[in-house]
Amino acid sequence: MRQINFSISLLALxxxxxxxxxxxxxxxxxxxxxxxxxxxxxxxxxVHGNVTPAGILRGGVLSLQxxxxxxxxxxxxxxxxxxxxxxxxxxxxxxSIPGPLVRVPTGTRIETSIRNALPDTLLVFGLSGSGxxxxxxxPGATGRARFVAGxxxxxxxxGATIVEDSLHQLGTxxxxxxxxxxxxxxxxxxxxxxxxxxPPAPGRFVMAINGKSWPHTERLDMSVGDSVHWRVxxxxxxxxxxxxxxxxxxxxxxxxxxxxxxxxxxxxxxVTESVPYRGTFSMTWMAERPGNWLFHCHDxxxxxxxxRFNLIGERPxxxxxxxxxxxxxxxxxxxxxxxxxxxxxxxxxxxxxxxxATPRRxxxxxxxxxxxxxxxxGFSYIASYGKEPARDSLEIPARPLVLTRGERxxxxxxxxxxxxxxxxWHGIELDSYYDGVAGWSGNGVRMAPLTAPADSxxxxxxxxxxxTFIFHAHADDMRQIALGLYGPLIVLPPGETWQxxxxxxxxxxxxxxxxxxxxxxxxxxxxxxxxxxxxVRHRLRFINITVADDAELALRxxxxxxKPVVTWRAIAKDGADLHRELAIMRPAVLRxxxxxxxxxxxxxxxGDYRLSLKSNNDLDVMLRVR
Numbered sequence: 001m002r003q004i005n006f007s008i009s010l011l012a013l014x015x016x017x018x019x020x021x022x023x024x025x026x027x028x029x030x031x032x033x034x035x036x037x038x039x040x041x042x043x044x045x046x047v048h049g050n051v052t053p054a055g056i057l058r059g060g061v062l063s064l065q066x067x068x069x070x071x072x073x074x075x076x077x078x079x080x081x082x083x084x085x086x087x088x089x090x091x092x093x094x095x096s097i098p099g100p101l102v103r104v105p106t107g108t109r110i111e112t113s114i115r116n117a118l119p120d121t122l123l124v125f126g127l128s129g130s131g132x133x134x135x136x137x138x139p140g141a142t143g144r145a146r147f148v149a150g151x152x153x154x155x156x157x158x159g160a161t162i163v164e165d166s167l168h169q170l171g172t173x174x175x176x177x178x179x180x181x182x183x184x185x186x187x188x189x190x191x192x193x194x195x196x197x198x199p200p201a202p203g204r205f206v207m208a209i210n211g212k213s214w215p216h217t218e219r220l221d222m223s224v225g226d227s228v229h230w231r232v233x234x235x236x237x238x239x240x241x242x243x244x245x246x247x248x249x250x251x252x253x254x255x256x257x258x259x260x261x262x263x264x265x266x267x268x269x270x271v272t273e274s275v276p277y278r279g280t281f282s283m284t285w286m287a288e289r290p291g292n293w294l295f296h297c298h299d300x301x302x303x304x305x306x307x308r309f310n311l312i313g314e315r316p317x318x319x320x321x322x323x324x325x326x327x328x329x330x331x332x333x334x335x336x337x338x339x340x341x342x343x344x345x346x347x348x349x350x351x352x353x354x355x356x357a358t359p360r361r362x363x364x365x366x367x368x369x370x371x372x373x374x375x376x377x378g379f380s381y382i383a384s385y386g387k388e389p390a391r392d393s394l395e396i397p398a399r400p401l402v403l404t405r406g407e408r409x410x411x412x413x414x415x416x417x418x419x420x421x422x423x424x425w426h427g428i429e430l431d432s433y434y435d436g437v438a439g440w441s442g443n444g445v446r447m448a449p450l451t452a453p454a455d456s457x458x459x460x461x462x463x464x465x466x467x468t469f470i471f472h473a474h475a476d477d478m479r480q481i482a483l484g485l486y487g488p489l490i491v492l493p494p495g496e497t498w499q500x501x502x503x504x505x506x507x508x509x510x511x512x513x514x515x516x517x518x519x520x521x522x523x524x525x526x527x528x529x530x531x532x533x534x535x536v537r538h539r540l541r542f543i544n545i546t547v548a549d550d551a552e553l554a555l556r557x558x559x560x561x562x563k564p565v566v567t568w569r570a571i572a573k574d575g576a577d578l579h580r581e582l583a584i585m586r587p588a589v590l591r592x593x594x595x596x597x598x599x600x601x602x603x604x605x606x607g608d609y610r611l612s613l614k615s616n617n618d619l620d621v622m623l624r625v626r
Contacts, residue, residue, distance in 0.1 A: 045071040045087045045097045047211030049218055050179055050192035054090050054100035055110075062110045064102065065091040068124075068159055068176060069117035073097055075198065075206050075213045081311050083198055083206070086118060086161060086174040097211040098194040098235070099178025102127075102157065104149050106182050111146045118161060120168075126157030126180060126257060133258075152184035153253060153260025154231040154280040156194075175211075177235040190229035190282075191220070195275075195297075195336060197236040204310040207236070207302050207335040213311075214296075214303070214337035215330040224344035226287045233257070234275045239550065240336065241274040241298040241593035245424075245435055248576055249273075249285035256280060266579035271427045272298055274550075274593035290344035291432020292440050292447075294329075297336035298595030300477040301548045307334045320476035322420045325450040328439035332475060339440070342432075359408035359460070362401065366451075366485070368417045369394050373512035379417060379484040381471070391416060396523045397507050397545075398471075398487025402498050405466045405491050411459040413451055420450040423459070424474035425489065426595065427575045430461040436474045450475060463491040467575025468505075468541040468597040478547055482513045486545040491575070502536060506621075507543040508551050508592070508613065519549060519615040529622035534606040540568070541599050544592040551615040555588035558608040558622070565589060566609065572599035 055064035067089055072082040089095030104110060116122040116137040124135045129147025137143035159176030161168045168174060179192045199205040209217050222228060229252075234240055248269040253262045257278050275281055296303050306316040321331040363384040369392040372378025381398035382389040403409050413423050424436035433448055435441040436459075441448035451457045463469075469489040473480035488505045490498060511520040518525040532538055544551055555566050568588045570578055574597050577583075590598055609623040 042070040042072050042084065043094060044082070045073045045085070045089075045175070045211070046094045047074075048096050048098075048101075049210055050098065050101045050194065052101065053103035055102065057104065057108065060108055062102070062104050062108050064100075064110065064112040065115075066100065066112060067091055067095070067115040067117050068122055069095055070119075071095045071097070071175075073175065073198070073211070075208050075211070075311060076216045076308065080216075083311070085198060086159070086176050088159070088176055088178055091115070097175045097208075098196065099157070099176065101179050101181070101192065103179075103181040103183065105187075106149055106152050106184055108149045108182075109146065110149060111144075113142055113144050115142045116140065120161040120163050122159055122161055122176075123167075124157070124159045124176075126155065149182045151260065152182045152187075153255060153262075154192075154233060154282055155180040155182065155255075155260065156233050156235065156257035156278075156280070158235070158257070177233075179231070179233055181231065188229050190231060192231045192233070193338070194233045195235055195240060197238075206307060206311050207297075209336055209338060213308070214334050215339075217338050219339045219341060221341050221343070222287050224287055224290050224342055224346075226342075227284065228287060229282070229284050231282050232273075232275055232280065234277065234279045237277055238299075239274050239276050239279075239593060240302065241272050241595045242295065242336075243272040243298040243426075243595045244285065244295050245293045245340075245437070246291070246429060246432065247271070247285050247288065247293070248429070248574070249283040252282040252284055254279070254281045265581045268573055268578065268582060269576040271574045272593065272595040274596065287340075287342045289429075289431065290342045291435075291443050292437075293340040293342065293432060293435065294437060294440065295338040295340060296333070298593070299548045300481065300594075302336045303333045304478045305332050305334055305476070306478070320419075320479065322450065322475070324439075325420070326439050326447065328422075328450055328475070329437050330439065332438075341444070357407070359410045360403065362409065362411045363414060364401075364411050364423075365389055365414045366417055366421055367391065367393060373483060373517070374514075376483060376513055378512075379473075379480060381423075381485060381487050384414075394484065396484040396511075397509060400488040400490050400498070400505055401471060402490045402492065403463055404496075405463055405493055407494070408460070408462050411461070412456055413459060414456045415451045415453055418453055420452050420475060421473055421480060421485065422448070422450055422457075422475045423471055423485075425459070425461060426470040426472060427467070427597065428461055428469055428489070428491075429464050434459045434461055438475060465575060465577075466491045466493045467572055467577070468543065468599055469575050470543055470545055470595075470597065472545055479513065481545065482510045482517065482547050488541065488543055490541070501533065503539045503541070504530070505541045505543065506553075506611070508546055508615070510546045510549065518617050519546060519551065519613070519619070521613055521619060521621060525617065525619055527619065527621045529624055532604060532623055532625045534604060534625045537601055537603050539571070539599060539601055541597065542590060542592055543597045544594050546594050546615070548594060549615050550591060550593050551613055553590045553592065553614075554612050555602070555623075556610050556612065558610050566602070566604065568600040568602040570598070571601050573597070 088099035127145040473485035
């Protein structure tokens with residue numbers, strides 16, 4: 001493993017909400033303070049795609065002249081609502097959100113001046129290297145920083161202001177954040193995406209990627225066969241499970257703003273990667289099939305249409321915008337979403353079935369029951385095999401939908417709800433039109449519709465790999481998923497049948513909405529005990545389809561007095577089998593984010609065990625192994 005030698009002491013410092021004067025005096029000295037900056041009319045910040053590096057690179061030295069000041073920022077349309085923020089810029093140009101891209105070859109000496117045009121003291125970090133990670137700059141003064149860029153990787157620099165001994169850091173409204181990329185000898189073309197947040201009040205926020213919120217984020221155009229390399233930087237104080245529709249991506253590196261670690265050996269393939277607080281990751285994927293796709297955070301709070309009302313300071317309406325199917329994705333989502341358009345003039349890139357046999361047909365009925373969650377109804381998917389379910393019957397979660405690798409399936413989604421809906425086949429590699437994003441999935445001409453009440457939609461897919469997947473609503477996700485529209489999708493190898501006695505699904509979800517709603521396991525906040533056969537290998541399939549909550553799980557022995565954590569073998573992530581060096585025995589603990597699936601294998605001796613889940617509420621499942 002390789003790591004850069006940046007000091008991370010400031011990252012710990014920024015975890016505090018206030019600083020005493022003695023702490024401030026311990027920071028590196030800067031130039032003498034000047035007069036307090038006064039800004040009568042803040043300029044408008046420009047947004048950029050992190051494509052053009054800032055500064056002048058000559059003779060192995062990058063000279064960079066930055067400033068920080070108050071700005072007006074338009075997170076949506078350039079002529080839309082504006083908010084106040086702090087931002088960096090390069091002298092002689094407009095301030096920008098995110099901050100200017102600092103990108104250099106390894107071994108470059110970076111010499112930076114930072115002029116503080118803010119009315120408050122400024123702390124700048126990430127531009128000074130090991131041992132001098134923080135520069136403190138008084139209002140009107142200029143600070144200087146220098147270091148030699150070492151290990152190639154994805155990093156960040158940023159700033160915080162000090163107002164009356166209180167630290168105003170990223171996540172409190174400022175946008176003082178920029179990408180710092182150190183390239184190796186054989187650098188590949190890539191894109192850099194910086195995630196940021198602007199919270200006007202507790203519980204209200206606007207989120208952006210490279211300075212814009214969906215649907216105003218950049219559209220990413222590529223061709224079938226392109227190898228795509230991305231870097232993602234989390235500039236917020238929360239985690240973000242970033243999910244790619246339709247394709248797997250390889251994790252090349254994981255790190256933080258101050259350290260980056262290349263993944264050793266065979267690198268994992270996933271469809272969702274949770275980037276932690278001030279974390280980074282690098283990814284590679286192949287655009288194998290044409291059509292429109294999404295890359296977005298799977299925390300529905302970060303992508304809901306309700307977020308755009310925070311920008312204008314209004315309460316969102318009670319009902320989701322469902323009147324315009326052709327533009328539904330633009331109305332139904334906001335925040336951390338990128339649109340991808342893969343084009344193929346040859347007409348190739350479509351998945352083909354390995355068998356010409358008659359496709360397996362499934363009728364998936366979407367039901368509603370009034371008052372199931374107090375004032376809210378309950379929703380659910382019910383697979384119908386000949387006998388129609390009662391109109392108000394519910395199965396939460398839906399029973400596992402079991403398909404076979406390489407065999408065609410046709411799933412008729414019948415909408416009995418009082419509102420439109422759409423179904424996303426999470427993790428499945430399929431043709432774009434059936435991906436389930438109304439008004440977006442398809443090829444730009446033939447677009448996936450919303451499924452209206454009393455209407456139906458036929459989904460055609462041929463799963464190319466066996467594993468654990470999810471099907472869930474992709475319309476007004478915060479509401480429709482919370483009210484029950486989700487289920488496990490299990491794809492088996494040809495010739496195999498699902499063995500329920502040894503193949504177990506543990507699906508984590510939110511049970512209802514609003515105050516009093518709880519996190520449940522397989523539809524219950526008080527799950528019943530399970531009985532496992534002793535000395536037999538059991539497959540445990542974990543799925544998190546909560547609206548916005550991570551969960552921590554641990555499997556412990558209740559027979560032993562000290563209740564030790566047992567061990568299990570990891571075998572798959574997001575439906576993709578792990579390589580041999582990753583499929584190893586490890587302690588039976590797991591943190592799982594929304595949109596992730598994990599598969600483990602365990603063999604237990606006789607005794608009593610407890611599967612504990614910690615999230616917004618805690619629960620246990622007793623496993624009796626006999």
